[in-house]
Amino acid sequence: MTSTGSGAAFKKLEITDVVKNYGSKCVLDDIDLHVSHGEFCTLVGPSGCGKSTLLRLILGQEQANQGSILVEGQPAGFPDPYRGIVFQRYSLFPHLSVLDNVLLGKHLTHQRWWMPWRRQSGWKEEAMSLLERVRLTEAAEKYPHELSGGMQQRAAIAQALIMKHPVLLMDEPFGALDPDTREDLQIFLLDIWEKEQLTIFFVTHDLEEACFLGSRLLVLSQYYTDDRGNDPDVNRGGKIVADHPLKNIAGSTVIKDQMEFRDLIESVRREGFNPEIRQHVDTFNLNHPDSFRTLNEY
Amino acid sequence: MNKPPLVIGLHASPPAWLKRLLILLPFVLVIVVYLWASDARLAENPADKILPSLSQMGDAIQRMAFAPDRRTGDYLLWQDTLASLTRIVIGVGSALLVAILLGLNIGLxxxxxxxxxxxxxMIAMVPPLAILPILFIAFGVxxxxxxxLIFIGTxxxxxxxxYLSVIKVPSEQLVKSLTMGASSMALTYRIILPQVLPRAIDSLRLCLGAAWLFLIASEAIAATEGLGYRIFLMRRYLAMDVIIPYVAWITFLGFTLDFLLSLLNRKMFSWYAESKK
Known part of the structure; x- marks a missing residue:
């Protein structure tokens, strides 16, 4: 049931016994989660379940009250190049052209901050080839405000790719896009994920998106029950209530219309999104081989 | 179908030529009223100094700007302009530099x-003119x-x-640049500074009015040259024919500075105005 990762190679992400409180309110209640290399993890859950909080903890933007978060064996600490992030908005810097936005990673890691004129010859070629990957060659000299929402998010992905982050975090990156652009970008992201062998941790509130994209689906929810009983006073925070391995067929949206896919969505909706249906902690549907839980007494 | 009114009302849509005419209207009105009043006073008493005619002011401009001063041999208007502009540029420039450093660091x-x-x-609440005597006592006249004074006032x-525009930068941008390998120095001076610079220049434009006020006030009290000094000197002789062109000249200088700064913003930070839309 437990795994500490000692001796063996480190997983990309190791989250053990993490608790996060805001004041006296418990938001994340003993989260255990390991993510292997090359996994496309989607995290989904009802509003208020703490999925953004979990993302901020992994990112290092906030610190957990208890437990440990390791990224490639390193304590998460503060935000650094160990994890990349693509936000829903504001991922691009408004004062830089698209090309400079992508180059920024090179500049920030290789130049001293008071010598911004030092360039290396290979950088621009690398950035341009990434822009080609995300189909933005034409827009290289444009500023972010001149791009459409979908183009901005593609540029943000290129901006993260140049860093070769061990883990790429995405916080509802397609949440502000219209449905067509959204589906277009989903397929595009799956393609990039497969080719670049990325490890992605993708937070969304859209169940269909989570089921479609992920190679592993995590459901975080506050709607569950345990031995503390059903008294509304019990200070229960979000827990991972389901952990499914998914078969992922990149590049095809046909899967979205299949019965199997629909059934999965319905069962996840029951597991995590319905306040009326509460599973007991011992009956959580943790099917994924990486799934584990340290034992705590309730 | 409704025809929109020409000038009056919410839905007015004046054609371009009329808009230009309307811009000129208040200027023309002020000048006409002045000339009429000046004419009336001068008709009554040709030696009247309060509302000089255009030709009297023209003579004064000729005297101040294009003829050497009888006593010193200097061209007074240009000498005054240079002295005043030097003070205001050094004062406001150093204030901007300090404000950028402080604003960035306080904000981040x-x-x-x-x-x-x-x-x-707290310092911002101290009325700068009230500490002018202290400055003159401490640093001399x-x-x-x-x-x-200009520095402390602005x-x-x-x-x-x-500071307010620094804290308005979305926290996503800070986190994002940290994940891209930015040190705190690089974050401050390579990510945030370029983003708030155009805003800082806008802020400078707003402060220029106050800067002129402090300049004229300090020149009025103790100086040997400068636009403010000259105006207050001329007041003793009721020399309105000099004072009025001087005021117009100061206004013109202020307007030009403001225009140049806004031009600088538009040329150097094209993304700024556009991304505000």
């Missing part, structure tokens, strides 16, 4: 903010006192303005 670093924000807010306001 909590430690800085704890130490300085309340203090700067030379250039330094005048520049210091830097707290610009600091607060820049």
């Amino acid at each position: 670093f909590v430690g800085f903010r704890s130490v300085l924000l309340a203090f700067i807010t 030379d250039e330094f006192g005048k520049v210091a 830097f707290p306001i610009m600091t607060r303005d820049i």
